[in-house]
Amino acid sequence: MTHLLGKVALVFLFLSSRTPVALAQEAPSAQVMIVGFDHLNQLYNNQPQSDVYSTKKQAELTKLNNCLMEYAPDMILVEVDPSEQSRIDSLYQLFSTDKLSLSEIKEGRSETFQVGFVLAKRLKHKRVYCADHYEATAQSLLAEGENIEVFRQGLQQLQGLARPLKKQVQQDSVSVYDYITRLNQPDLISFTHRLFYNLPAAVVDGEFSKTATNTVDVSKVDKRYIGAEYISLFYNRNLKIYSNALRYQRQYQGKRLLLMFGVTHVGVLQELYRVNPAYELVSPLSYCR
Template identity: 55%
Template structure:
């Protein structure tokens, strides 16, 4: 028995399949991975074992880069302001051609070069994207106030955890690979996030330090000096968030890897968790 399906029915069925596929593509989330660093250009303390360009540490950085390469990002964002994108492009292009030796470069130990550029070259990426905001902030900005000791106690707790680890890297008893993996453990990210975005709110009737390279902060309400401190940090990270969003929108990339100082990671993750277009991928999935 031959069954004839009307042409109109077939057409509607095909349209349904096409629309379903388009809808699925529209809902496909952008993958984003944040990797927090203790800035590598601040690692050197005068000892040979703390030198990022030693054979041992270069091998550790290659191991770290190889692990992150398994994520296969098509976008690498680094801690430079978008105003410097043309410089970033020029330097990265020279690096790809073998015309840059970062060992001889003033800030050549930066993780954006040691890991970001190396990873970009390994994956055949044409650009490294500058997504920072140039407004600088410092944990030393908060100087005094009522309940200032609560903030200082939190700072000392973080330092008591992080400083011995950094010293272990500097004396070669811990690898950079293991250090960066530990820096991205949720517990340590939460500790840093709590220090910067929670504890300072206790501090009132205080002052900021003088002579620090901070943004033009305008008029400050010293009664809420701790809240003002949080505002500065949050404002900078909101602008970083905007830079990432708009650079992704412009490039259309789908697998982003963002490399920043570890203090930025908690707040950036919070912002992207609330964005339905994004899915956060933990670096610990690849840093075994």
């Protein structure tokens, strides 16, 4: 028995000494840049200066596209559900051959088109990739419970920062370029990540709002851990987005991926990629300063 234990110990020491070396030798096979947006189509408030089609905002978007162009992505992944891929392919085919303008597309103000389509055309890509997993869950879904003020205060803090900034963009006092670079600063990414994937866990013994937008079945949630259940709704969606992105990269062997999603997705997607040794995260701020 002692002899057997000695052999087991030797095997354990052998493996433990070799495993870190093996992991250290594993090199990333692809780079990933994740750019967070406040959806550009939501800037428009029927005032001319808020419209991304205005001459001024088109110039600002050109500046953004120019800096992302320097990264030279070979795959562009957008926040559209894969079920829409054939429609997006058709629109992109028309746009890339100058048979369709963005203003002719119903949702043409969004970053999917203003940035994704424009970049893909300039880079001569064959398509943009639909990598979202569409689920609609309102921030206001978490409505009550013990410690709800922890979450509400965080939400108010974010709104107090984001709403005035968005208004400045709509009034043309802050450029779209500066807006997007601000949204992608590490402090703001960390704050939004903490707000939706950490703080709600403190909320217990509560209920979800009966009127807030939500497309996910929440009839069987454990109300004792209502905040944790709330986090799981957001996290589950992002895991599926991550899975879509992994599938596309492996299938098409992209080496420089550009992911474009709402800013609240960025922190968790960065977290998932950061612990995957097959990928190297690249900050958009390395190119857009």
